[in-house]
Amino acid sequence: MQKFTLLKGLVAPIDRENVDTDAIIPKQFLKSIRKTGFGQNLFDEWRYLDAGFPGQDPASRRPNPDFVLNLPRYQGASVLLARKNFGCGSSREHAPWALDQYGFRAIIAPSYADIFFNNSFKNGLLPIVLSEAQVGQLFDEVAAFAGYSLTVDLARQVVIKPSGEELPFEVQSFRKYCLLNGLDDIGLTLRHADKIKAFEAERLAQKPWLAHTMLA
Template sequence: MEAFTVLTSPALPLDRANVDTDAIIPKQYLKSIYKSGFGQYLFDDWRYLDAGDLSIPVSSRRPNPEFVLNQPLHRGAKLLLARENFGCGSSREHAVWALADYGFRCVIAPSFADIFFNNCFKNGVLPVQLPADTVEALFQAVAADPKLEVTIDLAAQKVQWNRAEAAFSIDPFRKDCLLRGLDEIGLTLEHADAIRVYEAQRAKSAPWLFS
Protein backbone atom coordinates (compact mmCIF):
# COMPACT_ATOMS: atom_id res chain seq x y z
CA MET A 1 0.00 0.00 0.00
CA GLU A 2 1.30 3.45 -0.89
CA ALA A 3 2.12 5.59 2.12
CA PHE A 4 0.18 8.80 2.74
CA THR A 5 2.16 11.71 4.16
CA VAL A 6 1.33 15.05 2.53
CA LEU A 7 -1.01 15.56 -0.41
CA THR A 8 -1.31 18.83 -2.33
CA SER A 9 -3.94 18.78 -5.04
CA PRO A 10 -6.88 20.63 -6.52
CA ALA A 11 -10.20 19.38 -5.15
CA LEU A 12 -12.94 17.80 -7.22
CA PRO A 13 -16.25 19.08 -5.75
CA LEU A 14 -18.98 16.43 -5.71
CA ASP A 15 -21.83 18.54 -4.41
CA ARG A 16 -24.22 15.75 -3.43
CA ALA A 17 -25.19 14.37 -0.03
CA ASN A 18 -25.78 10.69 0.78
CA VAL A 19 -23.70 9.35 -2.11
CA ASP A 20 -24.03 5.59 -1.74
CA THR A 21 -21.65 2.86 -2.80
CA ASP A 22 -23.87 1.80 -5.70
CA ALA A 23 -23.44 5.30 -7.13
CA ILE A 24 -19.68 5.13 -6.54
CA ILE A 25 -19.36 1.75 -8.32
CA PRO A 26 -22.54 0.06 -9.66
CA LYS A 27 -23.27 -3.58 -8.91
CA GLN A 28 -22.55 -4.96 -12.41
CA TYR A 29 -18.85 -4.16 -11.97
CA LEU A 30 -18.36 -6.17 -8.77
CA LYS A 31 -17.24 -9.34 -10.53
CA SER A 32 -13.52 -8.99 -9.93
CA ILE A 33 -11.53 -9.54 -6.74
CA TYR A 34 -8.59 -7.52 -8.06
CA LYS A 35 -8.28 -3.89 -7.02
CA SER A 36 -7.39 -2.50 -10.44
CA GLY A 37 -9.60 -1.61 -13.39
CA PHE A 38 -12.47 -0.05 -11.42
CA GLY A 39 -11.51 3.60 -11.93
CA GLN A 40 -13.05 3.71 -15.40
CA TYR A 41 -16.44 2.85 -13.88
CA LEU A 42 -16.29 5.31 -10.98
CA PHE A 43 -19.64 7.14 -10.63
CA ASP A 44 -20.68 5.28 -13.77
CA ASP A 45 -24.39 6.19 -13.82
CA TRP A 46 -23.62 9.90 -13.53
CA ARG A 47 -20.46 9.88 -15.61
CA TYR A 48 -21.91 8.48 -18.84
CA LEU A 49 -25.03 9.29 -20.85
CA ASP A 50 -25.59 5.65 -21.81
CA ALA A 51 -26.19 2.81 -19.39
CA GLY A 52 -23.25 0.78 -18.11
CA ASP A 53 -22.85 -2.64 -19.68
CA LEU A 54 -19.83 -4.92 -19.38
CA SER A 55 -20.21 -5.88 -23.04
CA ILE A 56 -19.76 -2.26 -24.18
CA PRO A 57 -16.20 -0.85 -24.21
CA VAL A 58 -15.85 2.30 -22.12
CA SER A 59 -14.15 4.01 -25.06
CA SER A 60 -17.38 3.82 -27.07
CA ARG A 61 -19.61 5.29 -24.36
CA ARG A 62 -20.72 8.93 -24.23
CA PRO A 63 -19.39 10.97 -21.28
CA ASN A 64 -21.83 13.30 -19.57
CA PRO A 65 -20.28 16.78 -20.00
CA GLU A 66 -22.33 18.12 -17.07
CA PHE A 67 -20.86 15.71 -14.54
CA VAL A 68 -17.97 17.17 -12.58
CA LEU A 69 -15.64 14.20 -13.17
CA ASN A 70 -15.71 14.90 -16.91
CA GLN A 71 -15.00 18.61 -16.68
CA PRO A 72 -11.46 19.57 -17.80
CA LEU A 73 -11.13 22.11 -14.97
CA HIS A 74 -11.03 19.29 -12.42
CA ARG A 75 -9.00 16.75 -14.35
CA GLY A 76 -6.14 15.19 -12.37
CA ALA A 77 -7.55 16.01 -8.92
CA LYS A 78 -6.48 13.56 -6.22
CA LEU A 79 -8.76 15.05 -3.57
CA LEU A 80 -12.52 14.47 -3.59
CA LEU A 81 -14.68 17.00 -1.76
CA ALA A 82 -18.07 15.61 -0.77
CA ARG A 83 -21.12 16.24 1.38
CA GLU A 84 -22.49 14.40 4.42
CA ASN A 85 -22.92 10.63 4.73
CA PHE A 86 -20.55 9.82 1.90
CA GLY A 87 -20.21 6.10 1.13
CA CYS A 88 -23.53 4.98 2.60
CA GLY A 89 -25.38 1.90 1.32
CA SER A 90 -23.89 -1.55 0.86
CA SER A 91 -20.53 -2.54 2.33
CA ARG A 92 -18.72 -3.17 -0.97
CA GLU A 93 -14.99 -2.49 -0.66
CA HIS A 94 -14.98 -2.00 -4.44
CA ALA A 95 -16.20 1.56 -3.82
CA VAL A 96 -12.85 2.51 -2.31
CA TRP A 97 -11.01 0.44 -4.93
CA ALA A 98 -12.70 2.51 -7.65
CA LEU A 99 -11.79 5.82 -6.00
CA ALA A 100 -8.18 4.75 -5.48
CA ASP A 101 -7.84 3.28 -8.98
CA TYR A 102 -9.10 6.54 -10.48
CA GLY A 103 -6.42 8.40 -8.53
CA PHE A 104 -8.09 9.81 -5.42
CA ARG A 105 -5.95 9.66 -2.27
CA CYS A 106 -8.21 11.63 0.05
CA VAL A 107 -11.92 12.32 0.55
CA ILE A 108 -13.08 15.27 2.64
CA ALA A 109 -16.67 15.28 3.90
CA PRO A 110 -18.68 16.26 6.99
CA SER A 111 -19.48 12.60 7.68
CA PHE A 112 -18.94 9.11 6.26
CA ALA A 113 -20.73 5.79 6.44
CA ASP A 114 -18.87 3.61 8.95
CA ILE A 115 -17.97 0.66 6.71
CA PHE A 116 -16.82 2.87 3.86
CA PHE A 117 -14.77 4.92 6.33
CA ASN A 118 -13.01 1.78 7.59
CA ASN A 119 -12.41 0.46 4.07
CA CYS A 120 -10.62 3.67 3.13
CA PHE A 121 -7.83 3.03 5.63
CA LYS A 122 -7.37 -0.52 4.33
CA ASN A 123 -6.69 0.81 0.83
CA GLY A 124 -4.50 3.87 1.35
CA VAL A 125 -7.26 6.47 1.01
CA LEU A 126 -7.49 9.07 3.78
CA PRO A 127 -11.04 10.01 4.82
CA VAL A 128 -11.00 13.44 6.46
CA GLN A 129 -14.04 14.46 8.46
CA LEU A 130 -14.47 18.21 8.90
CA PRO A 131 -17.39 20.30 10.25
CA ALA A 132 -20.10 21.03 7.68
CA ASP A 133 -19.40 24.77 7.70
CA THR A 134 -15.71 24.13 7.00
CA VAL A 135 -16.59 21.83 4.11
CA GLU A 136 -18.97 24.50 2.81
CA ALA A 137 -16.15 27.05 2.93
CA LEU A 138 -14.00 24.67 0.90
CA PHE A 139 -16.76 24.21 -1.67
CA GLN A 140 -17.06 27.97 -2.01
CA ALA A 141 -13.30 28.39 -2.35
CA VAL A 142 -13.13 25.74 -5.08
CA ALA A 143 -16.11 27.32 -6.89
CA ALA A 144 -14.23 30.64 -6.89
CA ASP A 145 -11.01 28.99 -8.08
CA PRO A 146 -11.34 25.46 -9.53
CA LYS A 147 -7.55 25.12 -9.61
CA LEU A 148 -7.20 26.01 -5.93
CA GLU A 149 -4.65 23.70 -4.32
CA VAL A 150 -5.52 22.10 -1.00
CA THR A 151 -2.86 20.52 1.21
CA ILE A 152 -3.58 17.62 3.55
CA ASP A 153 -0.77 17.01 6.03
CA LEU A 154 -1.44 13.72 7.80
CA ALA A 155 1.38 14.00 10.34
CA ALA A 156 0.18 17.46 11.41
CA GLN A 157 -3.49 16.47 10.94
CA LYS A 158 -4.23 19.70 9.09
CA VAL A 159 -5.99 20.77 5.89
CA GLN A 160 -4.79 24.05 4.38
CA TRP A 161 -6.03 26.18 1.49
CA ASN A 162 -5.42 29.85 0.69
CA ARG A 163 -4.82 31.27 4.16
CA ALA A 164 -7.33 28.98 5.85
CA GLU A 165 -6.53 25.95 7.97
CA ALA A 166 -8.58 23.21 9.60
CA ALA A 167 -7.52 20.43 11.96
CA PHE A 168 -8.92 16.92 11.78
CA SER A 169 -8.81 13.97 14.14
CA ILE A 170 -7.70 10.44 13.31
CA ASP A 171 -7.14 7.24 15.25
CA PRO A 172 -3.38 7.06 16.09
CA PHE A 173 -3.08 3.44 14.92
CA ARG A 174 -4.69 4.18 11.56
CA LYS A 175 -2.56 7.29 11.19
CA ASP A 176 0.62 5.29 11.77
CA CYS A 177 -0.43 2.64 9.24
CA LEU A 178 -1.13 5.23 6.55
CA LEU A 179 2.10 7.11 7.20
CA ARG A 180 4.05 3.85 6.83
CA GLY A 181 1.97 2.49 3.96
CA LEU A 182 0.85 -0.61 5.84
CA ASP A 183 -2.40 -2.43 5.28
CA GLU A 184 -3.43 -5.47 7.33
CA ILE A 185 -1.22 -7.78 5.27
CA GLY A 186 1.73 -5.42 5.61
CA LEU A 187 1.23 -5.28 9.37
CA THR A 188 1.21 -9.08 9.54
CA LEU A 189 4.35 -9.37 7.44
CA GLU A 190 6.20 -7.18 9.93
CA HIS A 191 6.09 -10.28 12.14
CA ALA A 192 7.15 -12.70 9.39
CA ASP A 193 10.23 -13.96 11.28
CA ALA A 194 8.19 -14.71 14.41
CA ILE A 195 5.54 -16.44 12.29
CA ARG A 196 8.17 -18.65 10.63
CA VAL A 197 9.62 -19.61 14.02
CA TYR A 198 6.16 -20.48 15.33
CA GLU A 199 5.31 -22.55 12.24
CA ALA A 200 8.59 -24.48 12.52
CA GLN A 201 7.93 -25.22 16.21
CA ARG A 202 4.35 -26.20 15.45
CA ALA A 203 5.46 -28.56 12.70
CA LYS A 204 7.65 -30.39 15.24
CA SER A 205 5.07 -30.53 18.02
CA ALA A 206 2.13 -31.46 15.78
CA PRO A 207 3.54 -32.95 12.56
CA TRP A 208 0.19 -34.50 11.61
CA LEU A 209 -1.12 -31.04 10.91
CA PHE A 210 1.48 -30.53 8.17
CA SER A 211 1.39 -33.88 6.40
Protein backbone atom coordinates (compact mmCIF):
# COMPACT_ATOMS: atom_id res chain seq x y z
CA MET A 1 0.00 0.00 0.00
CA GLN A 2 1.28 3.46 -0.88
CA LYS A 3 2.30 5.61 2.08
CA PHE A 4 0.24 8.70 2.88
CA THR A 5 2.24 11.48 4.48
CA LEU A 6 1.77 14.90 2.86
CA LEU A 7 -0.57 15.56 -0.04
CA LYS A 8 -1.03 18.78 -1.98
CA GLY A 9 -3.75 18.26 -4.53
CA LEU A 10 -6.36 19.81 -6.76
CA VAL A 11 -9.87 19.52 -5.31
CA ALA A 12 -12.86 18.13 -7.25
CA PRO A 13 -16.36 18.65 -5.76
CA ILE A 14 -19.18 16.09 -5.81
CA ASP A 15 -22.02 18.26 -4.57
CA ARG A 16 -24.45 15.50 -3.64
CA GLU A 17 -25.49 13.90 -0.37
CA ASN A 18 -25.80 10.15 0.16
CA VAL A 19 -23.56 9.11 -2.73
CA ASP A 20 -23.81 5.32 -2.61
CA THR A 21 -21.28 2.70 -3.63
CA ASP A 22 -23.31 1.68 -6.70
CA ALA A 23 -22.83 5.23 -7.99
CA ILE A 24 -19.13 5.13 -7.11
CA ILE A 25 -18.57 1.83 -8.97
CA PRO A 26 -21.67 0.24 -10.53
CA LYS A 27 -22.43 -3.43 -9.89
CA GLN A 28 -21.52 -4.74 -13.36
CA PHE A 29 -17.85 -3.95 -12.70
CA LEU A 30 -17.61 -6.02 -9.51
CA LYS A 31 -16.77 -9.32 -11.20
CA SER A 32 -13.04 -8.81 -10.84
CA ILE A 33 -11.17 -9.07 -7.51
CA ARG A 34 -7.77 -8.14 -8.98
CA LYS A 35 -7.88 -4.67 -7.38
CA THR A 36 -6.83 -3.10 -10.69
CA GLY A 37 -8.58 -1.39 -13.57
CA PHE A 38 -11.49 0.15 -11.68
CA GLY A 39 -10.51 3.82 -11.98
CA GLN A 40 -11.79 4.13 -15.52
CA ASN A 41 -15.29 3.19 -14.32
CA LEU A 42 -15.46 5.46 -11.26
CA PHE A 43 -18.89 7.18 -11.21
CA ASP A 44 -19.49 5.41 -14.53
CA GLU A 45 -23.20 6.17 -14.89
CA TRP A 46 -22.54 9.85 -14.18
CA ARG A 47 -19.36 10.22 -16.21
CA TYR A 48 -20.69 8.67 -19.43
CA LEU A 49 -23.81 9.01 -21.56
CA ASP A 50 -23.66 5.43 -22.82
CA ALA A 51 -24.03 2.24 -20.79
CA GLY A 52 -20.76 0.80 -19.52
CA PHE A 53 -19.71 -2.82 -19.29
CA PRO A 54 -16.53 -4.64 -18.17
CA GLY A 55 -13.67 -4.73 -20.65
CA GLN A 56 -14.95 -1.76 -22.63
CA ASP A 57 -12.38 0.57 -24.23
CA PRO A 58 -12.78 3.96 -22.47
CA ALA A 59 -11.84 5.71 -25.71
CA SER A 60 -15.03 4.36 -27.27
CA ARG A 61 -17.27 5.89 -24.58
CA ARG A 62 -19.36 9.07 -24.75
CA PRO A 63 -18.37 11.31 -21.79
CA ASN A 64 -21.04 13.41 -20.10
CA PRO A 65 -19.77 16.97 -20.65
CA ASP A 66 -21.72 18.26 -17.64
CA PHE A 67 -20.30 15.87 -15.04
CA VAL A 68 -17.79 17.52 -12.74
CA LEU A 69 -14.92 15.06 -13.26
CA ASN A 70 -15.12 15.62 -17.01
CA LEU A 71 -14.61 19.38 -16.71
CA PRO A 72 -11.09 20.51 -17.70
CA ARG A 73 -10.60 22.51 -14.47
CA TYR A 74 -10.79 19.34 -12.36
CA GLN A 75 -8.52 17.08 -14.39
CA GLY A 76 -5.82 15.52 -12.22
CA ALA A 77 -7.67 16.11 -8.94
CA SER A 78 -6.45 14.04 -5.99
CA VAL A 79 -8.76 15.41 -3.27
CA LEU A 80 -12.49 14.70 -3.48
CA LEU A 81 -14.89 17.04 -1.70
CA ALA A 82 -18.26 15.47 -0.87
CA ARG A 83 -21.41 15.96 1.18
CA LYS A 84 -22.67 13.91 4.13
CA ASN A 85 -23.09 10.12 4.20
CA PHE A 86 -20.63 9.50 1.38
CA GLY A 87 -20.15 5.82 0.48
CA CYS A 88 -23.51 4.53 1.72
CA GLY A 89 -25.16 1.44 0.22
CA SER A 90 -23.58 -1.97 -0.26
CA SER A 91 -20.24 -2.84 1.31
CA ARG A 92 -18.17 -3.36 -1.86
CA GLU A 93 -14.45 -2.78 -1.33
CA HIS A 94 -14.28 -1.92 -5.03
CA ALA A 95 -15.47 1.62 -4.15
CA PRO A 96 -12.22 2.78 -2.50
CA TRP A 97 -10.28 0.79 -5.13
CA ALA A 98 -11.97 2.80 -7.89
CA LEU A 99 -11.42 6.15 -6.16
CA ASP A 100 -7.76 5.38 -5.50
CA GLN A 101 -7.11 4.08 -9.01
CA TYR A 102 -8.73 7.17 -10.53
CA GLY A 103 -6.20 9.29 -8.64
CA PHE A 104 -7.90 10.37 -5.40
CA ARG A 105 -5.82 10.03 -2.22
CA ALA A 106 -8.10 11.87 0.20
CA ILE A 107 -11.81 12.58 0.61
CA ILE A 108 -13.30 15.39 2.67
CA ALA A 109 -16.90 15.12 3.83
CA PRO A 110 -19.04 15.72 6.94
CA SER A 111 -19.76 11.99 7.35
CA TYR A 112 -19.32 8.58 5.73
CA ALA A 113 -21.00 5.19 5.76
CA ASP A 114 -19.15 3.02 8.30
CA ILE A 115 -18.08 0.17 6.02
CA PHE A 116 -16.85 2.50 3.29
CA PHE A 117 -14.99 4.53 5.92
CA ASN A 118 -13.20 1.44 7.23
CA ASN A 119 -12.46 0.07 3.74
CA SER A 120 -10.88 3.36 2.71
CA PHE A 121 -8.23 3.21 5.42
CA LYS A 122 -7.45 -0.40 4.55
CA ASN A 123 -6.74 0.63 0.96
CA GLY A 124 -4.62 3.74 1.47
CA LEU A 125 -7.41 6.27 0.98
CA LEU A 126 -7.78 8.94 3.70
CA PRO A 127 -11.41 9.89 4.54
CA ILE A 128 -11.33 13.19 6.42
CA VAL A 129 -14.29 14.35 8.50
CA LEU A 130 -14.90 18.09 8.77
CA SER A 131 -18.01 19.91 9.91
CA GLU A 132 -20.82 20.67 7.47
CA ALA A 133 -20.02 24.38 7.80
CA GLN A 134 -16.35 23.82 6.95
CA VAL A 135 -17.23 21.58 4.03
CA GLY A 136 -19.78 24.09 2.78
CA GLN A 137 -17.15 26.83 2.84
CA LEU A 138 -14.76 24.62 0.89
CA PHE A 139 -17.44 24.01 -1.76
CA ASP A 140 -17.86 27.78 -2.13
CA GLU A 141 -14.11 28.34 -2.46
CA VAL A 142 -13.64 25.51 -4.95
CA ALA A 143 -16.43 26.95 -7.12
CA ALA A 144 -14.98 30.45 -6.92
CA PHE A 145 -11.35 29.67 -7.72
CA ALA A 146 -10.18 27.49 -10.61
CA GLY A 147 -7.21 25.36 -9.65
CA TYR A 148 -8.20 25.33 -5.98
CA SER A 149 -5.85 23.03 -4.07
CA LEU A 150 -5.56 21.82 -0.50
CA THR A 151 -2.66 20.39 1.44
CA VAL A 152 -3.34 17.42 3.70
CA ASP A 153 -0.73 16.87 6.40
CA LEU A 154 -1.55 13.53 8.00
CA ALA A 155 1.25 13.65 10.57
CA ARG A 156 -0.10 16.95 11.92
CA GLN A 157 -3.73 16.05 11.16
CA VAL A 158 -4.57 19.29 9.39
CA VAL A 159 -6.01 20.37 6.07
CA ILE A 160 -4.28 23.55 4.92
CA LYS A 161 -6.17 25.99 2.71
CA PRO A 162 -4.46 28.23 0.11
CA SER A 163 -4.82 31.13 2.57
CA GLY A 164 -2.75 29.21 5.14
CA GLU A 165 -5.75 28.54 7.38
CA GLU A 166 -5.53 25.12 8.99
CA LEU A 167 -8.51 22.83 9.53
CA PRO A 168 -7.72 20.11 12.13
CA PHE A 169 -9.21 16.65 11.74
CA GLU A 170 -9.30 13.52 13.87
CA VAL A 171 -7.92 10.12 12.87
CA GLN A 172 -7.57 7.01 14.99
CA SER A 173 -3.91 6.45 15.92
CA PHE A 174 -3.61 2.91 14.55
CA ARG A 175 -5.13 3.91 11.21
CA LYS A 176 -2.79 6.90 11.08
CA TYR A 177 0.20 4.63 11.75
CA CYS A 178 -0.82 2.27 8.95
CA LEU A 179 -1.29 5.08 6.41
CA LEU A 180 1.95 6.84 7.31
CA ASN A 181 3.85 3.57 6.90
CA GLY A 182 1.94 2.20 3.92
CA LEU A 183 0.75 -0.90 5.78
CA ASP A 184 -2.39 -2.76 4.77
CA ASP A 185 -3.49 -5.94 6.58
CA ILE A 186 -1.00 -8.06 4.64
CA GLY A 187 1.78 -5.55 5.25
CA LEU A 188 1.05 -5.61 8.98
CA THR A 189 1.38 -9.39 8.98
CA LEU A 190 4.59 -9.38 6.95
CA ARG A 191 6.29 -7.25 9.60
CA HIS A 192 6.51 -10.55 11.48
CA ALA A 193 7.78 -12.60 8.51
CA ASP A 194 10.87 -13.82 10.38
CA LYS A 195 8.78 -15.03 13.32
CA ILE A 196 6.34 -16.74 10.96
CA LYS A 197 9.17 -18.55 9.16
CA ALA A 198 10.71 -19.59 12.47
CA PHE A 199 7.36 -20.92 13.69
CA GLU A 200 6.82 -22.92 10.49
CA ALA A 201 10.35 -24.36 10.63
CA GLU A 202 9.88 -25.42 14.26
CA ARG A 203 6.47 -26.92 13.53
CA LEU A 204 7.82 -28.98 10.63
CA ALA A 205 10.74 -30.16 12.76
CA GLN A 206 8.28 -31.42 15.38
CA LYS A 207 5.74 -32.76 12.86
CA PRO A 208 7.67 -33.60 9.66
CA TRP A 209 4.67 -35.40 8.13
CA LEU A 210 3.05 -32.00 7.62
CA ALA A 211 5.55 -31.22 4.86
CA HIS A 212 3.97 -33.91 2.69
CA THR A 213 0.49 -32.58 3.49
CA MET A 214 1.50 -29.01 2.60
CA LEU A 215 3.10 -30.05 -0.70
CA ALA A 216 0.01 -32.06 -1.61
